[in-house]
Amino acid sequence: MRWPQTKLVTALVAVAFTTASPGHSDIQYPMSAATQCSLPGFVSNLSSDAEVYLPGSAQFDRFSERWSNLETPIVNITILPATDDVVKIVGAADKCNIPFLAYNGLHGSITTLGRMDWGIAINLRKLSGVTIAADGQTATIAGGTNSKVVIDELWAAGKQTVTGTCECVSYLGPALGGGHGWLQGHYGLMADQFVSLNIVLADGTLQTIDANSDLWWAMKGAGHNFGIVTSATIKIYPRTLTNWAIETLMFTGDKVKALYQAANDHLLRNGTQPADLINWSYWFNLPEVDPNNPIIAFYIIQEGVSVVDPAYTHPFRALSPLSATPNNGSYLDLARWVGISLDAPPCQNTGTANPRFPLYLPAYNATAQQEAYALFASATNASESSPFANSLFMFEGYPTQGVRGVSSASTAYAFRGRDNNLLVAPLVQYMPTDAARDREAAELGNRLRGILQGGSGRAEMHAYVNYAYGDEDLEGWYGHERWRRERLGKLKRKYDHRGRFSFYAPVV
Ligand SMILES: Cc1cc2nc3c(=O)[nH]c(=O)nc-3n(C[C@H](O)[C@H](O)[C@H](O)COP(=O)(O)OP(=O)(O)OC[C@H]3O[C@@H](n4cnc5c(N)ncnc54)[C@H](O)[C@@H]3O)c2cc1C
Ligand SMILES: *[C@@H]1O[C@H](CO)[C@@H](O)[C@H](O)[C@H]1NC(C)=O
Ligand SMILES: *[C@@H]1O[C@H](CO)[C@@H](O)[C@H](O)[C@H]1NC(C)=O
Ligand SMILES: *[C@@H]1O[C@H](CO)[C@@H](O)[C@H](O)[C@H]1NC(C)=O
Ligand SMILES: *[C@@H]1O[C@H](CO)[C@@H](O)[C@H](O)[C@H]1NC(C)=O
Ligand SMILES: *[C@@H]1O[C@H](CO)[C@@H](O)[C@H](O)[C@H]1NC(C)=O
Ligand SMILES: *[C@@H]1O[C@H](CO)[C@@H](O)[C@H](O)[C@H]1NC(C)=O
Numbered sequence: 001m002r003w004p005q006t007k008l009v010t011a012l013v014a015v016a017f018t019t020a021s022p023g024h025s026d027i028q029y030p031m032s033a034a035t036q037c038s039l040p041g042f043v044s045n046l047s048s049d050a051e052v053y054l055p056g057s058a059q060f061d062r063f064s065e066r067w068s069n070l071e072t073p074i075v076n077i078t079i080l081p082a083t084d085d086v087v088k089i090v091g092a093a094d095k096c097n098i099p100f101l102a103y104n105g106l107h108g109s110i111t112t113l114g115r116m117d118w119g120i121a122i123n124l125r126k127l128s129g130v131t132i133a134a135d136g137q138t139a140t141i142a143g144g145t146n147s148k149v150v151i152d153e154l155w156a157a158g159k160q161t162v163t164g165t166c167e168c169v170s171y172l173g174p175a176l177g178g179g180h181g182w183l184q185g186h187y188g189l190m191a192d193q194f195v196s197l198n199i200v201l202a203d204g205t206l207q208t209i210d211a212n213s214d215l216w217w218a219m220k221g222a223g224h225n226f227g228i229v230t231s232a233t234i235k236i237y238p239r240t241l242t243n244w245a246i247e248t249l250m251f252t253g254d255k256v257k258a259l260y261q262a263a264n265d266h267l268l269r270n271g272t273q274p275a276d277l278i279n280w281s282y283w284f285n286l287p288e289v290d291p292n293n294p295i296i297a298f299y300i301i302q303e304g305v306s307v308v309d310p311a312y313t314h315p316f317r318a319l320s321p322l323s324a325t326p327n328n329g330s331y332l333d334l335a336r337w338v339g340i341s342l343d344a345p346p347c348q349n350t351g352t353a354n355p356r357f358p359l360y361l362p363a364y365n366a367t368a369q370q371e372a373y374a375l376f377a378s379a380t381n382a383s384e385s386s387p388f389a390n391s392l393f394m395f396e397g398y399p400t401q402g403v404r405g406v407s408s409a410s411t412a413y414a415f416r417g418r419d420n421n422l423l424v425a426p427l428v429q430y431m432p433t434d435a436a437r438d439r440e441a442a443e444l445g446n447r448l449r450g451i452l453q454g455g456s457g458r459a460e461m462h463a464y465v466n467y468a469y470g471d472e473d474l475e476g477w478y479g480h481e482r483w484r485r486e487r488l489g490k491l492k493r494k495y496d497h498r499g500r501f502s503f504y505a506p507v508v
C-alpha cells in the first residue's frame with residue numbers, strides 16, 4: 001500500500017521540523033529553507049513511480065529488515081526512488097541536513113551503520129536492470145540490481161563478468177568495496193570492471209565519472225563514501241567455459257591441522273594456484289554428525305571440467321573425510337553448492353546478529369588453524385547450548401591472478417598482493433539479547449581473528465571492508481600506506497565535506 005500523498009506530507013512536515021537539530025547549529029539556512037525543509041514541495045517533486053513508506057507500515061518494516069540485526073541504522077522514512085528521484089532526495093536532504101543512507105541488498109553489517117540514528121532510507125530496489133551494449137563489450141547495471149539478476153541476464157546473453165558470489169546481495173554493495181567473485185582469477189575484482197559510473201554526489205548533482213575523474217580511484221574500494229551510484233557501466237566477457245565441477249569433502253575436527261597443511265601444499269602453492277580453481281571451507285556445527293565439535297566442509301571447485309582434477313582432490317581424500325561428494329553443473333549452480341543461493345540460510349533475514357571478523361592471509365598456518373578451531377569449537381559448543389552455536393568460520397580461497405593483474409596503487413582497494421591470498425572470517429551468529437552478549441560475541445570474533453593473525457606473523461591487519469566488523473582501524477580497511485589515507489581524506493573533503501556518506505566504513 002502506498003501512503004496517500006496528504007498523509008505523507010503531514011508526516012514529512014513532522015520529520016522536517018526537527019531538522020534544525022542540536023549539534024548542527026553551525027549550519028545557517030536562509031529564510032526560505034524553512035519552506036524547503038518542510039518538504040512538501042520536495043515530495044510532490046518525486047516522480048509518480050517513487051514510493052514512500054513510514055514507520056507502522058508493513059512495507060517500512062519489510063524494507064528495513066537487514067541480514068544482520070546488530071547496530072542497524074534507524075530511519076524515519078523509506079523512499080523507493082525511481083530514476084531521477086535520487087538526485088532530488090539527496091539534494092533536499094543535504095540542504096535540510098537530514099541524514100540519509102542507500103539501502104540495497106541490506107547485507108551490509110558493519111557496526112558503523114549504527115551511527116545513523118534518524119533520517120531517510122533511500123532504498124534502490126526499483127532501480128534494477130541490466131542493459132548490454134550493442135558491441136557486447138559492456139553492460140550497464142542499474143544501481144539497485146541484485147547480484148543474481150546480473151548473473152542470470154548476462155548468462156542468458158552468453159556473457160559473464162565478476163559479480164559477488166552470493167545471490168541475495170546487490171551488485172553495487174560489494175563492488176564499491178572492491179568485490180570478490182568466482183571469476184576474479186580471470187578478470188580481477190568487481191570494481192576493476194567499472195568503465196563509468198553515474199553517481200549522485202553529496203550536493204545532489206548527478207555526474208557521470210570515468211577514469212578521467214579524480215574520484216575514480218576512490219570509487220574502486222571506498223566507493224560507499226562518495227555518493228549513490230545510480231548505474232554502473234562495466235566490462236563483460238564472452239562466456240567461454242560453461243561447465244564447473246565441485247568436490248565437497250566433510251571432515252571431523254581432528255583433521256584440521258593436516259587438512260590446512262594439505263591446502264597450503266597442494267592448492268594454495270604460495271599463490272601460484274591456477275585461475276580456474278577455487279576452494280572454500282566452512283567450520284560449523286552439524287550435531288547429527290558430531291554433537292560436540294564443529295565439522296569442516298571443504299569445497300574444491302574447478303572451472304571448465306565435469307570432475308575436479310584428481311590431482312587436487314586426492315591429497316584431501318587421502319585424509320579420510322567423512323564423505324567426498326562430486327557434483328557438476330554450470331556457473332549458475334555455484335551459489336547453491338556452497339549454500340549462498342537465494343533460498344539458502346544466509347539469504348534469509350531471521351533476526352540474528354551476524355558480525356564477521358575478516359582477515360586476509362598469505363597462506364594457512366596449520367598450527368594456528370588448529371588453535372582457532374579449538375577455541376571456535378569450545379565457544380560455539382552446541383551440546384552446551386552456546387548462544388553462538390550457529391556460527392560459521394569461513395575460509396575463502398579465490399584465485400587471485402586477475403586481482404594481482406591490476407596495479408595496487410590504481411585503486412582504493414589496497415589488498416592485492418600475494419600476502420592476501422586468502423580471505424577468512426569467523427561469523428559469530430546469535431540472537432541479540434543485550435549489550436553483554438554483543439560484547440561477548442565481539443570478543444570471541446576478535447580472539448579468533450587474533451589467533452590467525454598471530455599465526456601469520458604479520459602485525460598489520462588487512463581486513464576486507466565489506467566483511468568488516470567495524471572496530472578495525474582505517475588502515476585495516478583501506479591500506480597501511482600513508483598516502484592512501486591522505487588521498488582518501490582529500491577526496492572526502494572535496495566531494496563530501498559534510499560527511500553525508502559516512503555511515504558505511506567512513507574514510508575519515
Ligand atoms: C551472505 C553474504 C555473501 C556475501 N558474498 C560476498 C561476495 O561474494 N563478494 C563480496 O565481495 N562480498 C560479499 N559479501 C559482503 C558484501 O559485499 C557486503 O555485505 C555488502 O555491503 C552488501 O551489499 P548490499 O547491497 O547487499 O547491502 P546494503 O546494506 O544494502 O549496502 C551496503 C552499503 O553499501 C552502500 N551502497 C549500496 N548500494 C549502493 C549504491 N548503488 N551506491 C552507493 N552506495 C551503495 C551503502 O552505503 C550501504 O550502506 C557477502 C555478504 C553476505 C552477507
Ligand atoms: C526518528 O525515529 C526515531 C526512532 O524511531 C525517533 O526516536 C525520532 O524521534 C524520529 N525523528 C524524527 C525527526 O521523526
Ligand atoms: C524539484 O526538482 C527539480 C529538479 O528536477 C529541482 O530543480 C527543484 O529544486 C525541486 N524542487 C524542490 C522543492 O525540491
Ligand atoms: C612455497 O614457498 C616456500 C618458501 O619460500 C618454499 O619452500 C616452497 O617450496 C614453496 N612451495 C611451492 C609449492 O611453490
Ligand atoms: C554430472 O552430474 C550429473 C548429475 O547432475 C551426473 O549424472 C553425472 O554423472 C555427473 N558427471 C560427472 C562426470 O561426474
Ligand atoms: C562440548 O560439550 C560437551 C558436553 O559438555 C563436551 O563433552 C565436549 O567436550 C565439548 N566440546 C568442546 C569442543 O569443548
Ligand atoms: C584453495 O585453492 C585456492 C586456489 O588454489 C587457494 O588460493 C586457496 O588458498 C585454497 N583455499 C582453501 C580454503 O583451501
Ligand SMILES: *[C@@H]1O[C@H](CO)[C@@H](O)[C@H](O)[C@H]1NC(C)=O
Pocket residue numbers: 365366367368371451454455456457
Ligand atoms: C604459526 O602459528 C603459531 C602460533 O599459532 C606460531 O607459533 C608459528 O610461529 C606460526 N608459524 C609460522 C611459520 O609463522
